Amino acid sequence: MAILVVGGSGFVGSSLVNYLLSKNLKVFVYIHNSFGFLEGIEHNNLKYIKNFNELFFEKVEINTIYHAGSKLPSGAQTYEEFYKSNVELTLKIIDLAKKLNVKQFIYLSTGSIFSKLEDNTIFNEDMTPNPSNYYGLTKYISEKLLFIEFEKTDIQVSIIRFPSIFGKNDSEGIVKLFHNKSTNNENIELYSRGERYRNLIYIDSVVDILYKVYKNRQKLSKYEIFMAGSSNSLTLVDVAKEIIELTNSNSKIVLVDKFPPLDFDVIIDTTKAQKLLNFKPLKIEDGLKKYIEDMKNEKI
Incomplete structure (x- = not known):
């Protein structure tokens, strides 16, 4: 049995691939343009493909596809x-999954399929x-197609819907900006005087639920x-304060009376994943500590 990861060279996909390999699983990674964060990574259980047709010549059955490309x-x-x-x-x-007769299709989606809630309730x-x-819109269309x-x-x-994901290889996001x-x-x-709540998830928790x-x-x-x-949500002020403290920075927080187009709180209920999968997400504060440590080690 083997696993195919589409989008495996990206920020999230590469972390997933390395984790699957640590579990002694055989992994195929579809490479579209470059090896990205898997550059130089070799493993006995890892094989790269540049064309889906290559899978039909393999002597191993693909039982799961992770679709992390986006x-x-x-x-x-x-x-x-x-x-x-x-x-x-x-x-x-989808066509490939049918031809390979896989058992499972795991799709990485996004909280961006939602916008402001009229009654300001929690996202579930x-x-x-x-x-x-x-x-x-296009991520939601893909969900419905599945x-x-x-x-x-x-x-x-x-289908797993993620909020903003942060980790040492992320290319954008408020954690990277604030850091x-x-x-x-x-x-x-x-903006919004830092009063808006955000739920940010550290890459280790992402890989864990996947x-x-x-x-x-x-x-x-x-x-x-x-x-x-x-496991929690924090205001932007609290996220900024946490990062400033963890980095021993002299930065000052400036509260601005400007409001972005998507000006609403993001509070997420992960009860279903916790009960059904025994998912134990980190607190944002713990994720930020890991992130800052990762960034320090990267400079060494």
Whole structure:
């Protein structure tokens, strides 16, 4: 039995691949453009492919596919760009999964399929998606395609919706921004006066839930959705204060009376994942401590 990871060279995918290898699992990684964060990584149980057709010549059965490939929002981008990278790629992987007759399809989705809640409640699996940008829209389209395309198959489908993910290899996000500011002793400006709550998840917790979905396939229903996140949410002020303290920075927090387009709290209920998967997410504060330590070690 083996696992295929699409998007395995990226920030999240590479961390997942290394974790799966640590569990002595055979892993195939689809490489699209470059080896990314897997550059120079070799392992007896790891094999790279650059074409899905290569899998049909392997003498091993693929039982699980992780779909971690995605186009992330960055600057001005068109709907066509997001559709091609997110939806069309998902359709190709769905077709591959059917041909390989896999047992499980695990899709990494996003909290961006949601926008502001009218009653200001907590985000959970029962909330109705209402994406407000092309990224969130195309990720939600992919979610629905998984339900439609696999409905008459025996493939178990799990969708995990993540908030902002942080770790030493992340390319953007408020943790990276605040860390860069604090290490340079620059002021940190916070829109909405820093009052908005955010749920940020450290990469170790991300990999943990992804692996547990794989390990618990037998007790999952045909189509599962999980909200993933840290065990708590913090205001932006508290996140900034924590990072400034952990980095011994002289940065000052500047509260700004400006309000971004997506001006709402992000509080996530992870009860389902905790009960069904025994998922034990870190607190944001603990994730930030690990992140700061990782960044210090990277400079050594």
